[in-house]
Amino acid sequence: MKHALKKLMTPNGKPKYLFFGGKGGVGKTSVSTATAVWFADHGYSTTIVSTDPTVSLSTMFHQEIPGDNLVPIEQVSNLCGLNINPTDAKGVFQSRLNNLMGQMGGILGGDAISTPCAEEMATFDQFVGFLENPKSQVIVFDTAPTGKTLRELAMPFDWAGYMEKQIREGKELAILMKMDESSLESLKRDKERYENALAVLRDPVDTIFSLVLLPERLPVEETQSAMTGLDKLGIPVQALVVNQTIETHVIEGNRFLAARAQLQSGYQTEIDQRFASLERARLPLLDHDISSLSSLREVGEFLYGTKERG
Numbered sequence: 601m602k603h604a605l606k607k608l609m610t611p612n613g614k615p616k617y618l619f620f621g622g623k624g625g626v627g628k629t630s631v632s633t634a635t636a637v638w639f640a641d642h643g644y645s646t647t648i649v650s651t652d653p654t655v656s657l658s659t660m661f662h663q664e665i666p667g668d669n670l671v672p673i674e675q676v677s678n679l680c681g682l683n684i685n686p687t688d689a690k691g692v693f694q695s696r697l698n699n700l701m702g703q704m705g706g707i708l709g710g711d712a713i714s715t716p717c718a719e720e721m722a723t724f725d726q727f728v729g730f731l732e733n734p735k736s737q738v739i740v741f742d743t744a745p746t747g748k749t750l751r752e753l754a755m756p757f758d759w760a761g762y763m764e765k766q767i768r769e770g771k772e773l774a775i776l777m778k779m780d781e782s783s784l785e786s787l788k789r790d791k792e793r794y795e796n797a798l799a800v801l802r803d804p805v806d807t808i809f810s811l812v813l814l815p816e817r818l819p820v821e822e823t824q825s826a827m828t829g830l831d832k833l834g835i836p837v838q839a840l841v842v843n844q845t846i847e848t849h850v851i852e853g854n855r856f857l858a859a860r861a862q863l864q865s866g867y868q869t870e871i872d873q874r875f876a877s878l879e880r881a882r883l884p885l886l887d888h889d890i891s892s893l894s895s896l897r898e899v900g901e902f903l904y905g906t907k908e909r910g
């Protein structure tokens with residue numbers, strides 16, 4: 601199974617975009633960062649992009665990872681990182697919007713600029729940059745929890761529609777206001793950029809969207825609804841990482857662990873049945889957290905390498 605996951609994610613002549621989504625706290629940062637380290641260690645030029653507003657990537661690598669440019673990760677060759685802060689990104693995005701809309705004499709400006717989704721859109725705008733111009737062979741995204749991710753991904757659809765309307769109505773406005781048409785052209789260019797980026801996200805060879813979940817009731821249900829949501833956007837989920845599984849050899853007669861393991865085993869069966877068409881990998885619950893490079897490598901070995909489950 602782990603070889604199937606590795607095969608799915610390994611670039612074959614073209615860059616691979618690896619997205620990891622899932623409920624809060626299920627292990628997205630651990631799994632995505634471990635994946636990035638594994639591919640970098642195996643000779644692929646790799647980028648890890650986080651949109652987590654906290655500084656988890658920086659903590660993981662004991663190095664400051666900024667939001668405006670890619671930096672090499674000092675301890676791992678072939679690996680670069682970027683930690684997009686959605687609030688900062690919003691600033692950049694809004695100033696671009698301001699510029700554009702400002703030319704329309706404020707008639708469209710106010711409402712357009714204060715879109716409540718500007719933050720998600722700004723983050724997506726930075727994603728688009730990577731999708732247009734990949735800087736490495738493997739680009740791993742540690743996305744924010746499911747709901748937010750879905751909003752981020754849904755935005756360009758609204759945005760494309762919004763821009764189409766602006767382009768249509770703007771033409772008349774432009775004539776009325778004797779505005780030059782170059783700003784409309786740049787709207788059209790943005791629309792094209794987003795549409796191309798979405799085509800990459802929807803391509804099951806270019807992009808592997810995986811969901812991380814725990815073998816418990818709520819995460820299983822949430823996984824189903826995330827899959828349905830992504831499916832509506834034309835983005836197939838291709839893999840699941842079932843995290844924090846309790847392995848038989850650690851139980852050693854402990855009744856509490858045995859009960860948890862039995863519960864998990866029921867959900868694992870359900871996961872195997874409900875999501876039979878997806879690649880499924882398991883990551884055992886470790887007796888330490890995943891906050892050092894060696895623990896990230898350990899996770900990578902479990903998911904893609906030689907390390908066996910007990």
Ligand SMILES: Nc1ncnc2c1ncn2[C@@H]1O[C@H](COP(=O)(O)OP(=O)(O)OP(=O)(O)O)[C@@H](O)[C@H]1O
Pocket residue numbers: 622623624625626627628629630631652744745843844845883884885886887888889890891
């Ligand atoms: N298999 C595991 N064994 C032991 N600890 C784990 C395992 N998976 C995750 N953890 C720990 O659980 C915590 C949450 O993991 P992580 O930060 O990767 O989740 P997340 O999904 O990124 O959370 P958030 O939604 O807040 O971004 C971390 O402290 C991590 O070290």
Ligand SMILES: [Mg+2]
Pocket residue numbers: 628629630652656742
């Ligand atoms: Mg995280």
